[in-house]
Amino acid sequence: MIGSSVQVFKIFVVWHRLSYIRIVKDEVEITQLIANFSLSRCTYNCYYICIVLSTVQVLVYHKSIVIIVLDNILLLLPWAIVWWTLAIRYSTQDMSNTSETENTMLCANCGKGEEDSINLKACMACKLVKYCSRDCQIAHRPQHKRECKKRAAELHDKKLFEQPPPLEDCPICMLRLPLLGMGRTYMACCGKTMCAGCIHAVQSRAVLAGRVKEDNICPFCRTPNPKSNEEIIERFEKRMDMNDARAIFNLGGSYSKGLYGLPQNYAKALGLWRRAAELGYANAIYNIGLAYRNGCGVEKDKKMAIYYYELAAIGGYACARTNLGVIEWEAGNYDRTIKHYILAAREGESNSLKNMKSMYMGGQASKDDYAKALRGYQSYLDEIKSDQREEAAVVHGKRYY
Numbered sequence: 001m002i003g004s005s006v007q008v009f010k011i012f013v014v015w016h017r018l019s020y021i022r023i024v025k026d027e028v029e030i031t032q033l034i035a036n037f038s039l040s041r042c043t044y045n046c047y048y049i050c051i052v053l054s055t056v057q058v059l060v061y062h063k064s065i066v067i068i069v070l071d072n073i074l075l076l077l078p079w080a081i082v083w084w085t086l087a088i089r090y091s092t093q094d095m096s097n098t099s100e101t102e103n104t105m106l107c108a109n110c111g112k113g114e115e116d117s118i119n120l121k122a123c124m125a126c127k128l129v130k131y132c133s134r135d136c137q138i139a140h141r142p143q144h145k146r147e148c149k150k151r152a153a154e155l156h157d158k159k160l161f162e163q164p165p166p167l168e169d170c171p172i173c174m175l176r177l178p179l180l181g182m183g184r185t186y187m188a189c190c191g192k193t194m195c196a197g198c199i200h201a202v203q204s205r206a207v208l209a210g211r212v213k214e215d216n217i218c219p220f221c222r223t224p225n226p227k228s229n230e231e232i233i234e235r236f237e238k239r240m241d242m243n244d245a246r247a248i249f250n251l252g253g254s255y256s257k258g259l260y261g262l263p264q265n266y267a268k269a270l271g272l273w274r275r276a277a278e279l280g281y282a283n284a285i286y287n288i289g290l291a292y293r294n295g296c297g298v299e300k301d302k303k304m305a306i307y308y309y310e311l312a313a314i315g316g317y318a319c320a321r322t323n324l325g326v327i328e329w330e331a332g333n334y335d336r337t338i339k340h341y342i343l344a345a346r347e348g349e350s351n352s353l354k355n356m357k358s359m360y361m362g363g364q365a366s367k368d369d370y371a372k373a374l375r376g377y378q379s380y381l382d383e384i385k386s387d388q389r390e391e392a393a394v395v396h397g398k399r400y401y
């Protein structure tokens with residue numbers, strides 16, 4: 001009977017230890033485990049008890065360990081399964097404790113704690129571990145690199161695949177602005193962006209009432225529209241001094257296309273977009289991505305293009321998300337493609353919806369995924385459609401979705 005118990009316990013210890021090794025390999029830094037006192041104490045206690053019991057066993061039975069194991073193998077099996085399960089659960093609990101408590105309280109490299117009046121700084125990429133100094137961070141890098149990269153990628157994906165906030169409302173009709181550029185206009189007089197429906201309504205009312213002069217005024221602030229290229233640029237520059245990201249973005253666009261009498265200058269356009277991007281304007285971030293993709297004003301760089309597309313998608317510019325979907329599709333990452341297309345369709349990106357339909361027809365996306373994208377796009381249409389906007393689209397021959 002004692003022999004059986006000893007064997008059971010020894011096998012438990014071996015499995016217990018094996019499960020730690022597995023977790024060390026897969027998830028946790030070895031140094032963190034060593035830093036966790038309760039874990040190592042538990043493991044070593046297991047070994048001590050094992051050695052003591054082995055000695056007792058040999059003294060009592062004077063038999064070889066192999067014979068005892070063979071004698072008791074049938075008795076041991078069910079117990080082994082139970083202990084194996086328990087050992088995994090116990091180890092997993094220990095692991096989560098390690099990352100929640102040890103990591104945040106101690107320097108991951110030298111083990112100094114916050115109680116030593118040392119200001120610990122978290123790893124910027126993963127926020128999983130803290131360090132007391134830059135030297136400690138550098139020294140710990142080889143061990144931390146793998147886990148850090150994995151966690152940073154998880155954090156990045158979490159941000160990337162969140163539905164961003166919708167575009168702002170038109171300040172006149174208070175309906176959500178359409179994504180398509182033709183459906184909205186930025187006015188440098190007041191810095192407002194308004195929908196084509198409101199611009200058309202105000203202007204057509206003025207014409208009908210015989211106030212032809214008002215045909216050319218801003219529907220929001222009633223400033224007459226600029227009469228020359230110089231005046232257009234002057235207004236952009238005036239708003240630029242006020243740090244209006246849209247004005248900076250538009251001036252950049254004018255340089256990239258050589259509009260309003262400006263010489264075409266990609267480098268200057270890129271500089272202005274970078275400034276607008278720093279102010280958080282997602283369209284500008286997207287245009288920087290496009291510049292990297294096409295090599296305009298900068299050397300072609302696909303990685304940089306993706307970097308900026310992702311930033312723009314997180315910032316709420318859905319066209320960037322469609323491009324990301326295409327890039328993921330080309331790489332065969334259909335799961336990520338579908339995620340991008342569903343989010344972009346909800347933001348009003350009709351190209352994402354079209355691509356999603358092709359994926360569904362080609363058997364790369366499920367009916368459920370396609371339905372999700374369709375429902376999302378329909379919700380977007382319900383938010384942006386109005387009679388006024390429909391009328392403007394018909395009169396000016398410009399679609400807005």
Ligand SMILES: [Zn+2]
Nearest residue numbers: 107110132136
């Ligand atoms: Zn340290």
Ligand SMILES: [Zn+2]
Nearest residue numbers: 123125126148
């Ligand atoms: Zn890290």
Ligand SMILES: [Zn+2]
Nearest residue numbers: 170173195198
């Ligand atoms: Zn409007």
Ligand SMILES: [Zn+2]
Nearest residue numbers: 189190218221
């Ligand atoms: Zn205005």
